[in-house]
Amino acid sequence: MKTLTKTGIFVAGALLGFAHFASVAVAAENKLLPLGDPPIPGDNLQTDAKIELGKKLFFDPRLGGDASTACITCHEQDQGWGFNDALSRGYPGTVHWRNSQTVINAAYLGKLFWAGSSKSLEGQAKSAATGAVAGNGEADLMEARLAFIPEYREAFREVFGAEWPRISQAWMAIAAFERTLIHNDTPVDRFLRGDEDALTDQQKRGMDLFNGKANCIACHNGDVATDERFYNIGVPPSDVWDEDGLAQVTFRYELYAKGVTQKMYRHTKDDPGFYFRTKQESDKGKFRTAPLRYTMYTAPYMHNGAFWDLREVVEFYNAGGGENEFSANKSDLIKPLGLSDEEIDDLVAFLEGFSGEELKIDAPKLPPYAPLPDVTAN
């Protein structure tokens, strides 16, 4: 315990030297809390009919360019509601350039995507369905398709009260469905609510490391286990980009499409992350702290799927992170931790406590197209 205390003081001291980390350095905020119900936006309240509609739309590939890619295509139930490859599947003819994140508990996040480019599930659904290496759908056509599915016409009328479905309403319904994909009865949650038996002794030792020597809590804190801030922790660039021509295509496309200088377009070989949003040199290589629940089912990990199991992740942190093209921006919080093998095992065991039963639902039956009825007047 003596060692732990010393480390804690040392980290806090280091943090105080950096004004921009001031808020996370307040020790009192740095604790885990049990996860309650997700926030529901006042302009998109939950109703059973809306959730049911959203579930169908989540599974419906017609909300994509060539009617082959649904939300579920890159967020598969049996792959942790994500995609079990380093980089996400991507639209046909492409590969994505980042790891697909789980949809489970996305409802709690105020910053969606790895660099936080969407502020809401509604906005995230829209971006994912329209991006060239994701859904590649176009709003007018997707909206038109919905109008030719009688069951959807009826459901949109019931839920939103309009004569014809609107694509923005589709994103609202999908978001409502996603707000039901909640994972807040994990061993960690039960323990934090007072059930001392919810965690094993090993997991409890791991929790102490999490909160102390390993200092995971500096960023993975609060009820969602993320501070939703952006850090460069030194994740190395994806080696997929060295070997896969299609991935090289997408990488350059992202630089081009998101807007970088000519010099950056020519020479950048790593994901600049949060830089795309701020265009500040100091934000290169930063990504939003990932939440930790459901991670037993969501390998591989990190924004580019660099690590294939939780032990590899912990070993990465234990080594003081790694190096990437933007290591000048690497967070000072990332330092060698000096964890023993046994301590690593304990920490991994605790991290596994953030996952409960796997969440599976029955895939809905998708309603067919039908011709529109005749109209008398044109």
Add this chain to the structure above:
Amino acid sequence: MKIRVPEHVSKGIATLALVVGGFTAAATIPVSASAEDFGPIVAQEINANKAALGKRLFFDVKLSGDSAISCASCHNPDKAFTDGLPLAKAYPGSDGFRNTPTLMNTSHKKVWFHDGRIGTNLNDVTRESITETAVMNMDMRLMQERVKQDPVYVQMFKDAGYGEPSNGSIRKAIPEYLKTLTSRNSPFDKGEMSEAAQRGFDLFKGKANCAACHSGPRFTDDKAYNTAAPTNADIWNDPMRHQTYVAFAKFMGIENYMNLRRDVGAYIISHKADKSDVGKFVTPTLRELKHTAPYMHNGTMESLTEVVYFYNQGGGQDVNKDSRLKPLGLTSPEIKDLVAFLETLSGDLLTSSEHVWDQPIPNSYEAYEDWRNIAN
């Protein structure tokens, strides 16, 4: 009677006495050419390297969003760069609502697409076709990076003087290739017309008055008219086609698009308040008709005889129908003569390697070696 229009009014509006099937009427109509304007299409000067590059791009599925189709998927050289279908197939997940037009002599056109919505150049037409959701649904930035990943293209762009591949030069190279698609060796151009065809030509210029709109070397004035051609019910009975039209009409700013049950034609771009442009479509070329059935903007007519019968009865029924469309009073032998003439306007299919990229084009991408150390 032979209609002769002086050269100096060939691009304007002329008032002339119009004789159609025994009816004489004074009408103000656009006239764009005299009979003397008919003749071979003049081949254009081509930059061989640019055209060769454009040819490969034309046949490359990498230019569509999901890499499933190329320009040639609908514009098949074996059918004079059409698809033989009443209505085009469109991008996967959609289905088309118009007949695929031939690309023969397309670089001579002044407006493109059946509704004439583009009147600038083939660069814009290429952009529209590549990016339009229901056509190739391609983000051109991604297209550029795909092309840059293909070493054959990197060399071809260099040889063409474009430097490295870019989406801008892709849209220059394809039009350069399209310039090579020039009609050649038609019996009409070679002066090898049968007597029946010669009689048909006289009818074309005279009694049937086809030449009022089908004028010039391509036999079109590039203007839009309402001939009241029948609608194609398949568009409105098939949700895949209808939804594609809805998305198009919505995107183009047409009001009440959910309740449309007809193709509004040139109105899509003019938005004329009196709706007089509803149902107008651009006069199609008559070159290569033998290879490009079925006919009309929506493919509703299977044979040239059917088309001539349609005009002989004075076109279809519509409030906006062009006033010149009146029963022509052609006899059965005259109809045969006219069809014989129309058939003389078809020449060679351009199916050799001169016009077709017949080498395999890989649809996968090799990684650049030493990727981290080379410039993107």
